[in-house]
Amino acid sequence: MTSYAVALLRHVGMGPDIVAYLEAIDATLAPFGGRFVIHGGDKEHLEGAWEGDLIVIGFPDRAAARRWYASPAYQAILPLRSRNSQGDVILIDGVGSDHRATDILSRPAM
Template identity: 65%
Template sequence: MPTLAVAHLRNVTLGPAIIEYLQRIDATLAPFGGRFLVHGARPERVEGTWTGDLVIVRFPDRESARAWYASPAYQAILPLRTGNAEGEVIFVDTVSDDHRATDILANIQG
């Protein structure tokens, strides 16, 4: 099942470090099958509060996402982002095309 790397970034300082990060990140994704699904688009808020930017990268599976994040190539550029932006990054698995909301009930211990 594909895995998404989701980043919610705030207070990004768009200076030389972030520019270098952007110039180098694609090369770190390619060996792990990662590709941007959302990057740079401003979300339309329909409920609650939201600040910052959303970035979503799709990987073939959780192991590929973990391997990318831990790779020497990504770890080398990671401080360029973390030193110039606040935020959270998570990995989350997608669901199958035939998933229905009630499928989650099978996972509830009751």
């Protein structure tokens, strides 16, 4: 099942480190089948308070997403981003095309 690395980044200091990070990240994704699905962009605010930029990177499965994040290539560039931004990053699985909202009612309680 497709899995996603999702980041909500705030206060990104656009400077040489972030430019170097952006120039290098695509090469770290390729060996794991990763691709950008959302990378910031123009938002239309509908509800609540939203501060920051949403980044979503799709992977074939959770194992590939974990291997990418832990890879030496990504770990080498990660400080370029983390030193120059604040944010939250998670891995989360997608749902199938037949998913319905009520499907979550049968999940075990967390």
